[in-house]
Amino acid sequence: MAELTVSVVSADREVWSGTAKQIVARTTEGEIGILPGHEPILGILSAGEVRITPVSGAPLTARAEDGFLSVENDTVTIVAGQAELVS
Amino acid sequence: MGAQLRVYRQKIRSAQTTKKITRAMELISASRIQKAQARMAASAPYARAVTRAVSAVATYSNVDHVLTTERENPRRAAVVVFSSDRGLAGGFSSQVIREANELRTRLEGEGLEVVNYLVGRKAVQYYAFRRRTAAKEWMGGTDQPTFETAKDIADTLVDAFIASGENEGVDEIHIVYNRFVSLVTQTPEIVRVLPLEIVDGVEEPGESDVLPLYEFEPEVDDVLGALLPVYIESRIFNAMLQSAASEHAARQKAMKSATDNADKLIREYTRLANNARQAEITQQISEIVGGADALVSAK
Numbered sequence: 001m002a003e004l005t006v007s008v009v010s011a012d013r014e015v016w017s018g019t020a021k022q023i024v025a026r027t028t029e030g031e032i033g034i035l036p037g038h039e040p041i042l043g044i045l046s047a048g049e050v051r052i053t054p055v056s057g058a059p060l061t062a063r064a065e066d067g068f069l070s071v072e073n074d075t076v077t078i079v080a081g082q083a084e085l086v087s
Numbered sequence: 088m089g090a091q092l093r094v095y096r097q098k099i100r101s102a103q104t105t106k107k108i109t110r111a112m113e114l115i116s117a118s119r120i121q122k123a124q125a126r127m128a129a130s131a132p133y134a135r136a137v138t139r140a141v142s143a144v145a146t147y148s149n150v151d152h153v154l155t156t157e158r159e160n161p162r163r164a165a166v167v168v169f170s171s172d173r174g175l176a177g178g179f180s181s182q183v184i185r186e187a188n189e190l191r192t193r194l195e196g197e198g199l200e201v202v203n204y205l206v207g208r209k210a211v212q213y214y215a216f217r218r219r220t221a222a223k224e225w226m227g228g229t230d231q232p233t234f235e236t237a238k239d240i241a242d243t244l245v246d247a248f249i250a251s252g253e254n255e256g257v258d259e260i261h262i263v264y265n266r267f268v269s270l271v272t273q274t275p276e277i278v279r280v281l282p283l284e285i286v287d288g289v290e291e292p293g294e295s296d297v298l299p300l301y302e303f304e305p306e307v308d309d310v311l312g313a314l315l316p317v318y319i320e321s322r323i324f325n326a327m328l329q330s331a332a333s334e335h336a337a338r339q340k341a342m343k344s345a346t347d348n349a350d351k352l353i354r355e356y357t358r359l360a361n362n363a364r365q366a367e368i369t370q371q372i373s374e375i376v377g378g379a380d381a382l383v384s385a386k
Contacts, residue, residue, distance in 0.1 A: 009136055011234040011324055013129040029305050042140060043304035044313045068314060070140050072301070079136045081234060081320065 002036035003055055006076045008062050010083035015062060022053040023076055025069055032069075040072040049086065050078055061086040089367060095360035099353055106349035112175065113342035116335045119230065120270065123332035127267065130321075130328055137314070137321045143301055144311050145283070157282050161258035164199045165222070165247060166190060167240070167323075169264035169330040170207035172229045177341035179265060179273070179334055180209035186275040187263045194261075202247075202257055206240065206327070222247070230331050237324035244323075245316050248281055264326040265333035271340065273333035280322050283315070 007017035023034040026048035032041075045067045052060040067080025168187045170180040187210075191201045203221040205211050207229045214221055223243055225236060250256035260281040265273045303310045 007132065007136075009132045011130060011133050011237070011321065012126065014132045027304050028309070032304070039302055040300060041302040041304060042143065042310055044310055066313075066317070068140060068310070068317070070136070070143075070301075077136045077140075079133060079140070079317075081238065081317065 004036055004074050004076050008078045008083055011081050015083045019055045020052050021055055024051040036074050038071050043069050045069055092363040095356050099356045102349045102352040106346055109342045109345040113339055116339035120335040123335050127328045127332055134321050134325050137318050141314050141318045158258040163202055163257045164194050164259040165202045165257040167204040167262040168210045169326055170210035171334045172208040176334055176338035179337035183263055183265050183275045184213055190277050230334055232327035232331050234324055237327055238320055241320040241323045262326050264330045267329045267332040270336050
């Protein structure tokens with residue numbers, strides 16, 4: 001099955017990177033779920049949590065403030081001035 | 088003669104003390120460069136992602152956004168100067184200030200009024216001494232910049248830019264900073280951040296790497312509106328990190344040559360002191376011999 005290549009970056013470092021099966025984020029329009037094969041999208045994140053389900057391992061939750069999310073060719077980049085992993 | 092020797096010894100001691108200080112500063116800078124470079128590298132993914140997103144939006148939308156369009160009659164231009172808080176870094180601050188002065192002359196030649204924004208105590212002192220006003224100043228922490236400061240600077244600039252038309256606003260924003268080329272070279276650089284020129288040194292997507300047709304959420308305008316301040320922040324933060332790394336590199340170089348100079352001075356003065364000592368001994372011997380001769384011949 002196809003996988004998503006994910007990287008969560010904040011201004012001063014790369015918070016997390018790896019492959020994932022699914023991502024759920026909250027944009028200004030509402031929650032968005034991303035699976036492999038998603039169309040290219042650029043969305044503005046509203047303050048909230050981004051849930052990542054990695055290919056292996058337990059689900060992760062990251063907090064991202066005033067950032068955005070871009071998806072293209074199964075590559076997901078979550079960018080925020082300040083981001084951190086909650087668990 | 089003994090006085091001469093004492094003077095030389097004093098100078099040697101003074102050079103030795105200076106050398107201890109400069110050596111310590113050199114070592115501190117050397118260790119901090121590593122950290123500054125690591126921070127620069129760590130912030131690269133962010134800058135890349137932001138730039139990519141901005142160019143994607145700008146390429147695939149023909150929106151006229153406030154931040155991207157050239158003003159018809161620009162009147163005021165903001166110049167942000169990134170200097171250091173402390174001196175003893177060779178030409179670090181002076182070269183960036185010189186560059187800023189050239190930019191100022193050029194902008195005034197174009198009929199623009201220059202508004203200064205200063206980062207770092209050195210630039211603030213320089214402008215204060217010449218009684219030039221600054222719209223806002225940031226001091227402290229130039230050697231270890233934080234994202235909060237970058238955000239503060241960016242917010243101030245974007246606000247001033249958007250407020251244009253009124254008296255307080257600006258129509259262009261330029262930043263002047265030292266770009267970190269390598270450990271031995273740091274070049275002052277001028278970048279116009281607003282209105283936007285997306286092509287500035289950041290790797291552009293190649294031919295094969297065509298940007299996909301994005302779906303925007305919410306609307307293109309909103310996305311661009313939210314992205315651009317972030318882009319400015321990332322440019323400012325990048326400039327600050329580069330400037331910090333350059334500062335450490337410049338200081339290390341300056342302190343290394345100061346240490347070398349102190350070594351040279353110590354060597355030279357030691358030679359002179361030895362000479363003086365020998366001369367003193369020779370004189371004493373000849374005095375004793377002369378005295379003895381005089382005594383002998385007096386008998």
